[in-house]
Amino acid sequence: MSSQVEHTDVGAYALGLLEAGDRRAFEAHLRGCGFCQAELREMGSMAEALSGLDPAEAEPPGEPAAPPAPVIDMVRRRRAADRRRRRVAYAAGAAAAAALVAVGVGVGTALGGDGGKPQQPPAQAIVGERHQAADARTGASGTVGLVDKKWGTQVSFELTGVKGPLKCHLEAVSKSGARSVVGGWRVPEPGYGVPGSPKPLDMQGATELSRGEITSFQVVVDGGGTLLTIPV
Template identity: 40%
Template sequence: PTPLTQPPVPLAQLPTPSVSVRPSPGLLGRLVDEVAVKRAQRKRRGLYLVAAAAVLIIGGPVGVGIATSGGAEPGPAVARERTPAQEFARMPGKIGATDTVTKVSAAIAMEPKAWGTRTALELKNVKGPLKCSLVAVSKTGEQEVVTSWSVPAWGYGIPDSPDENGKKPLYVEGGTAMESNDIDHFEVRTFDGKRLVEVDA
């Protein structure tokens, strides 16, 4: 009698499949380009996510706006960070002072946070070039640098400045670990220790 099944053929004896159609050089080039583009998009997307996470960790979200294109249809909602000037205008509890000697004016807005106090500074009538710091001084005498910046030669907040940028006030944001109730006053100082203006808290 003839067996119903044949013995298996060893793999080595099976015919090797062959490709009868090879992609043209143009198609191959387009495929390679497409793969490169998709890899670049994935890499950019990853960098955007890392940057967005860093912003949320450091400063937290501060605003949301609607982006529009061409004035026709509104685009998707996008996160938009407020400028320091907008933050200053938004924050409550502003206090200000003008030094009688230097004539420098400063106004500070404070916002209590779980980690301390967030600040926004408006500075006027300061001439450069200078490097300055905003220093918080506690009621017990402890001092902490809140933020620092450079003043260019044309200065900030000078009404008769020949430079348009020099006519505008300077706005900077910062933060201190001190609670707002523990702060006695703020000082704007140059890096060499000169006090330009003091603002009581």
């Protein structure tokens, strides 16, 4: 995990399997990732439930008790398998990208002149229950997609009309006024969804608040100020 923090390292972190450098990197990631925070809490609850389980109770009557499952070895094998799958996916993606570049060069040569307009990559999907809003004062507009989960709410988010440089974060606001940070980001110059930089900001996050508790989402500027409020 030394080159990139992965959500799949939550289990290894909970069992103390990460090396010192990886552990520090994951803890830095954990502070801004509601999804990993929720999963880590779930693992803590599961560990408490398993700690009181008598291994003899899990065996059928009349059969000899099997040795306890090697949990740590299992997690290590799972991490290794995840890393192998990611390497295969990266290699396949690189090969596909190379093929697309070759096709693009051929098409441009055949067309001549402008060679056609380059295609923008598809925007990250907004999934689940959708809500949109815009703020005439700041020029910002955004969309959230919400999926109710047992551990809280999964959030997909798109933001446009924001000029940089800025540091912002997305907060979920509950009926009681409680706030939960879904995620944070930097807005470089010139910004997102503005002239010269038309691509929107796309983000995935999570909150421990259930869907029924949430009344709105707010894009908050670090240091003070609200760019956008999206009622839900």
